[in-house]
Amino acid sequence: MRIIKKFLKGLFLLILFTILLLYIFDYDYILKGVRVVYMTGHSTAYIDDHTYFDNREIKKGDIIIPWQLHQDYNKVQTTDRLKITNSELGTVAFMIIKNDKIWYENYADGYNTASKTNSFSMAKSITTAMLGKAISDGYIESLDQPIGDFLPKFSKGLAAKTTVGDLSSMSSGLNWIEHYTSPFSITARTYYDPNIRDIMLELDIIDTPGKEFKYLSGNTQLLGMVIEKATGKKLSEYLSESFWKPMGMEQDALWQLDSEESGMEKAYCCIASNARDFARFGVLFKNKGMFEGKRILPEDFVELATKKRFENGNEYGYGLWLSDHLGKDIFAMRGILGQYVISIPEDDVIIVRLGHKRGKFSNGKAFTEDFYIYIEEAYKMLENAS
Numbered sequence: 001m002r003i004i005k006k007f008l009k010g011l012f013l014l015i016l017f018t019i020l021l022l023y024i025f026d027y028d029y030i031l032k033g034v035r036v037v038y039m040t041g042h043s044t045a046y047i048d049d050h051t052y053f054d055n056r057e058i059k060k061g062d063i064i065i066p067w068q069l070h071q072d073y074n075k076v077q078t079t080d081r082l083k084i085t086n087s088e089l090g091t092v093a094f095m096i097i098k099n100d101k102i103w104y105e106n107y108a109d110g111y112n113t114a115s116k117t118n119s120f121s122m123a124k125s126i127t128t129a130m131l132g133k134a135i136s137d138g139y140i141e142s143l144d145q146p147i148g149d150f151l152p153k154f155s156k157g158l159a160a161k162t163t164v165g166d167l168s169s170m171s172s173g174l175n176w177i178e179h180y181t182s183p184f185s186i187t188a189r190t191y192y193d194p195n196i197r198d199i200m201l202e203l204d205i206i207d208t209p210g211k212e213f214k215y216l217s218g219n220t221q222l223l224g225m226v227i228e229k230a231t232g233k234k235l236s237e238y239l240s241e242s243f244w245k246p247m248g249m250e251q252d253a254l255w256q257l258d259s260e261e262s263g264m265e266k267a268y269c270c271i272a273s274n275a276r277d278f279a280r281f282g283v284l285f286k287n288k289g290m291f292e293g294k295r296i297l298p299e300d301f302v303e304l305a306t307k308k309r310f311e312n313g314n315e316y317g318y319g320l321w322l323s324d325h326l327g328k329d330i331f332a333m334r335g336i337l338g339q340y341v342i343s344i345p346e347d348d349v350i351i352v353r354l355g356h357k358r359g360k361f362s363n364g365k366a367f368t369e370d371f372y373i374y375i376e377e378a379y380k381m382l383e384n385a386s
Contacts, residue, residue, distance in 0.1 A: 036192070044180070045191065047092070047117040047337060047356060050272040054263055055254035056236040058244050058271070065248025065292055067276060070101040076385045078106065082377035085370055089338060090356030092117060093275035096378050097350040100283055104381065105275070114251055116272040117354050120335030123255075123271045124220045126239065126281060128168045128319025130227050132289075132301040133242045139230040140164060143304075143318070147222065150229040151201070154222075159205040166209045167223040168318040169309040173207030176218030180336070187217060194259040196221060196266065213310050217268035220319075224267025235265040247284065247291050249277045269335070275352050281333060282341040282350040285320070306331045315366040325372055326379070338370055351378045 036052040037044065078086070078094075086094060092111040096104040107115070119126070134140045143165030148155030154162060158173060166172045179185035190196050200221055224235055231238050236255045244253065256270035257263030280291065285306060289297030305318040315322040323330040333341040338358030342351040351374055359370035 045118070045120070045336075047339075047354065050116065050118060050254055050256055050270070053270075054257040054260040055272070056234060056257055056263070056265060058236045058253040058255055058273075059240045060249040060252050061245030063248055064250055066250070068101045070098055070103040072103060072385050073101075074104055074106075076104065076381045079377045079380050079384075081373065082381075085359075085373050085377075086355070089358060089370055091338075091353060092356070093352065093354040094374075095275055095279060095350075095352040096381065097279060097282070097352070098382070099348050100287075102276075107275075113274060113276055115274055116251070116254065117274075118269070118335070118337075118339075119271040119273065119278065120269045120337060120339050121217070122278065122333040122335045122339050122341060123267065123269050124217075125285075125319045125333040125341075126243075126271060127220050127224055127227070127235075127267045128305060129281065129284070129297060130235070130239060130242065131164060131168055131223060131319075132297045132305070134227050134230055134238075135301065136298050137231075137242075140226070143168070147226055150226045151222070153201050154205065157205070158208060162205050162209040164223060164226055165318065167219045167226070168305075170213050170215050170219055170316060171210050171309070172216070172219050172222070173205045173209045173211075173214075174216055174218050174222070175204050175206045176216040178216050190217070190221060190258075190266070190268075194263075196258040196264045197225065200225060212312075213316055215316070220268035221266070224265060227267075228264075235267060243281075243284075243296065244277075246294060246296060247280050249280065250274070251277060253277065275354055278333070278339075278341055278354075279350060279352045282343045282352065285331065286343040286345045286348070286350060321366065323367060323371075325375055330375070332371075334367075334371075338368070340371065340374065342371075342375060344375075349378070349382070351375060 036049060092108040094106050135142060144163050146160060147162050147164055148160050162172050176186055179187050190199055193199060203218060228235055251274055253271055253273035255265045257265055284291050284296055285302055288299045289295060289302045305320055307317050308322060309317060320331045321334050328344050328346060330342060330344050338353060338355050340353045353374050359368040361368050
């Protein structure tokens with residue numbers, strides 16, 4: 001019994017000492033990560049984690065534009081390969097939209113058309129859409145406007161050459177390290193720390209901007225700060241008035257904050273919404289900025305966003321991932337756990353997938369294997385209906 005008591009006492013003192021060190025060296029945000037992730041039975045961020053954070057509401061409008069159902073709605077069964085993939089990776093929502101009508105949709109047990117799950121990095125595409133809107137509204141001059149015009153910290157040296165377009169296209173030269181497993185990384189810090197703005201203003205531009213693609217979530221967080229400063233509005237407010245309301249979203253959404261009240265939205269991730277409302281952005285980009293007959297984004301901006309900026313770079317435009325799978329021109333919103341809104345304009349097809357896990361990268365491809373499966377099996381299902 002004495003040995004057990006000594007062990008428990010030692011363990012308690014070790015925990016206290018560890019906590020003290022975390023506070024001394026400014027890593028106390030890790031404690032929130034432990035509480036939100038490990039103490040809820042997870043090992044990493046997860047699709048239903050918004051309830052553990054402060055959030056700001058993205059309000060829908062008084063007028064909802066309901067989805068139309070295709071005449072062949074849910075008449076075709078899921079292919080065996082898709083069924084296996086969805087089961088193995090924990091798909092919670094899968095949709096195929098044809099000619100802007102829902103052709104197929106399916107939800108896992110416990111999820112439905114109104115279920116809110118984390119967008120993760122699909123929010124990067126939405127933040128870029130907000131950039132396009134801010135340009136058309138006159139808050140920002142163009143993709144070539146320096147970010148130093150809005151954030152004086154970035155108005156000297158290499159930083160003075162960095163533009164809002166460089167942030168959107170992942171080519172800023174920022175000294176951010178994209179790391180998803182270390183609790184000491186800046187990626188983890190911005191996910192759990194209560195003051196994102198201060199963290200971002202401690203960073204520097206260390207490489208020549210506008211030269212090459214390098215995927216950094218910090219780029220989109222800075223872009224969010226630029227949009228916030230340019231418009232004088234909270235990101236959630238601007239997203240609501242510019243997209244959620246005019247596009248007739250079915251549900252209010254939530255955007256995770258670093259802290260309550262005056263907190264900053266995590267612009268690089270973390271919009272909690274449902275598959276049907278996320279899908280509307282696929283329609284918007286596919287239709288070159290039009291939604292239900294209304295001009296939401298400038299056509300030239302959408303054209304630019306959905307094409308490679310760097311020919312020798314990765315498959316990325318401005319805020320959107322690109323692919324030529326099956327010989328088609330494809331662009332996609334994507335999140336780290338296999339969140340996808342995949343648009344294929346030439347066939348008027350949009351594929352939406354939300355879920356708990358994604359597949360593995362292979363052969364140096366820009367997407368994990370499940371991305372290609374979703375496209376291939378969706379086309380098989382469409383072929384089976386003809």
